[in-house]
Amino acid sequence: MSWIFDNAEKLGGLATMLTACIAIFALFFAHKQIQEARNSQREATAKEIYGDYLKLAFENPNFANPKIYVGTANKGWKHEGDWIQDERYRWFVAFMLNSYDEICSISRKDETWRKVILMDLRCHREYLKSRHFIEDECGWDLFSPELKEIADEL
Template identity: 30%
Template sequence: MFKVLFETNFLVAIANVVMAILAIAAAIIAIKQLNNSKSESRIATAKTAYQEYLKLCFDYPMFADGNESEIKRNADDYKKYRWFVAKMLYSFEQIIESLGNDKEWKDTIQSQLKYHAWHLNKSSSVKRGDWDAQLTKLIEKAVKEKCSHCN
């Protein structure tokens, strides 16, 4: 009888250990899936924000390349251009908030900011510090690299 009782208790103990291991494994898998889901969501947010910027460029090709002399020819165009830049910066800020440490995204943003360095150099929203700190650094770098002649 003692042997049967021992075997039963032993089997219950093994079952409890196995259940605990399975519960831990399930928790680890759930955490990994949650992290993957968050990562995928951040990537989707960044891609959507950039897609919105590309649509803006498509809708306003005269502003996309940041040609100062053409944009400043007409006061109404310059007003629209300032809104174009604000929307661009907002899209870039969303990308940075989603994937701020991604070098490829930073390089992409940096390349686009350079087209608009002449305006960013005198932008009141940039001077006030209205934008994300990482975006502000990219703006400052673009202005420094592209705008030695800017006022």
């Protein structure tokens, strides 16, 4: 027992260092947990935004993929590209682009989201490259550089 009393100061220092190491480990672990929770929340938000877009696309398939509706009775347009003049189509694309812009800001450089966005943008390539979008609707000026970068792959 006398050894403990003789080395109490050293043992106290060792206990302090051990406590500090445990505290640093706990801080690191807590930080990691917070980051994972934030990432999960971001992903949930991105999926919610995408779900809203999918609902709109389901309700308006002729706007979601206009080329397949050319010449169909009561649902489509008579000629290729007629949808570009349809104000409802232009609002649909604006909603889509706004949704994807939000997803880009939430899930920066996520390759899966990038592929999803590019796939949908391809359906609207004609409009997105038209003067109607570029000049009349201010084109890509209203959207993030990340979304524009994805669109440049078209």
